[in-house]
Amino acid sequence: MMSPAPVPGDEAARLAELTDLQALQAPLEPALTGVAQLAASICRTPIALVNLIGEHLQHLKGQIGLGMAVMDRDIAFCPYVICGRELMQVPDAQADPRFHTDPLVAGEPGIRFYAGVPIISSRGHALGTVGVMDRHPRRLSPPQQGALSALGTCVSALIEQHHYSRQAEQVTQRLQQMDDLKQLFLRNVNHELRTPLTSIRSYLHLIHDEDGLDAATQQRFLEVIERNSDRLLEKLDELLLLASLSAQTVAFAPQPADLVTVAESAVSEAQTKAWHKHHSLTLYAPDPALAWIDTTRMHHALVHLLDNAIKFTPDGGRITVTVSTDPVPSVAIHDTGIGIPDDQAEHVFDDFYRTPEAETQAIGGIGVGLSIVKKIIDLHGGTISLTYTPGEGTCVYVRLLAPLARPASDSAQ
Structure with missing residues (x-):
């Protein structure tokens, strides 16, 4: 009966590095x-392998002559090599009590000779082995042993180089994404701020240059100026809020409160915008739905979500808001809008991200609304997710914490 293979003393750290x-x-x-192939050629063996040893399996990431992709951790020679941490030769496996019952020795392919070296990482862990095997008893010459050890060092460098190359590629991609977002942000901000500023300036020139404007016309011009001023202040407030949320300096005072009341207030505020697009906006809610929330911040988040649903739903659509307490306090906002494909859904909560649909359809915004919402929900210890069903629309789910107990830091005040 084959005994279990030995386990290195640094097994946990070794597996962590593989991960x-x-x-x-x-x-x-x-x-x-x-x-x-190089190991087999140098050592003149029919079988050679590069083997990374996981928690339960040996992963033959490079091989010639064996015809396996993985095998059990307890089989064969390699587990002994990572424990010994130096070149190991088994001249005749059939005569070795550790291996004579091993499946690779007792059965096919009838291994008799094995030599292997550990793949030692820069952190000092043996991640696997480079080994060669033969069906006849034998030994490696000193030059062959040296070459095999050198190949083990090369494999360690290859693994780490591949890892760092992948990291560098990810960093490069992320930097490119950030640069793209920056350019998009600058373009959107330029449009969203310049347009009302241009309007304000134009109407001020009209008031200043035109003689004899009647009171009604002046009042109409002043209303346009005020409306565009409010639009500017709203955008600036959003940018300042995003900055304070990102820096975690925003005021936040949660307490047990009725989520239904907050949802009713948000729906009421959104009704005018929904009416202008001929949407039906309906709230379904129990009474009450207690949650641990900052009512001002939560109201802000729900208004943003409703504004988003209204903007991206064609005229005459349906928007429903459902408040639930099962199993936790939650809000679901379902619209019949254009939706967000799966490949974009993971980005919609990123700072300054705008979907291609928003760009092509010239839907206003600077791409901070959903980012602000996500950060507010995170502050509450809640979660937000989004699903899109073709032909039915989008549903945003917000799940919060029930006010079961006041936090210790709060109750001690």
Whole structure:
């Protein structure tokens, strides 16, 4: 009966590094198969492998002559190599009590000789092995042993280089995304701020330059100026709020409150915008639905969500707001709008992100609304998610914490 393979003393840290490097998931096979071919050629063996050893399985990431992708952790020689942390030779496996009952020795392919070296990472953990096997008892010459050890060092460098290259690529992609967002933000802000400013300036010139304007015309011009001033202040307030939420300096005072009351207030505020687009806006809610919330911040978040639903729903659509307490206090806002494809849904809560549909349809905004909402919900310890069903529309789910107990820091005041 085969005994369990030994486990290295640094097993937890070793497995953690394999995870950090994503070595078991990375597509390393072409390069590591080349290493296996080189090992087989140098050592003149029919079988060679580059083996990364996980928690339960051995992952043959590069091999020649064995025909396996994975095998059990307790099989064969490699687990002994990562414990010994140095080159190990087994001249005759059939005569070795550790291996004579091993499936690879007792059965096909009838291994008799094995030699392997550990793949030691820069952190000092043995991640796996580079090994060679033969069906006849034998030994490696000193030059062959040296070459095998060198290949082990090369594999460690390849794994880490692949990891750092992937990280660099991700950083480059993220920097490009940030640059794209910056350009989009500047373009949107330029439009959203310049347009009302241009309007204000134009009407001020009219009031100043035109003699004999009647009182009604002057009043109409002043109303346009006031409306555009309010629009400017609203955009600036949004940017300031986003900045304070990002810096975690925003005022936040949660307490047990009725989520239904907050939802009713948000729906009431949104009714005028919905009416202008001929939407039906309906609230379904129990009474009450207690949650641990900052009512001002939560009202702001729900108004943003409703504004978004109204903007992205064609005229004559339906928007429903449902407040629930099962299993936790929550709000669902369902619209019959144009929706958000799955490949964009993960980005809609990013700062300054605007969907291609918003751009092509010239729907106003600077791309901070949903980002602000996400940060407000995060402040509450809640979650927000979005689903889109073609032909039916979008549903945004907000789930909050029930006011079961006042936080210790609050109750101690």
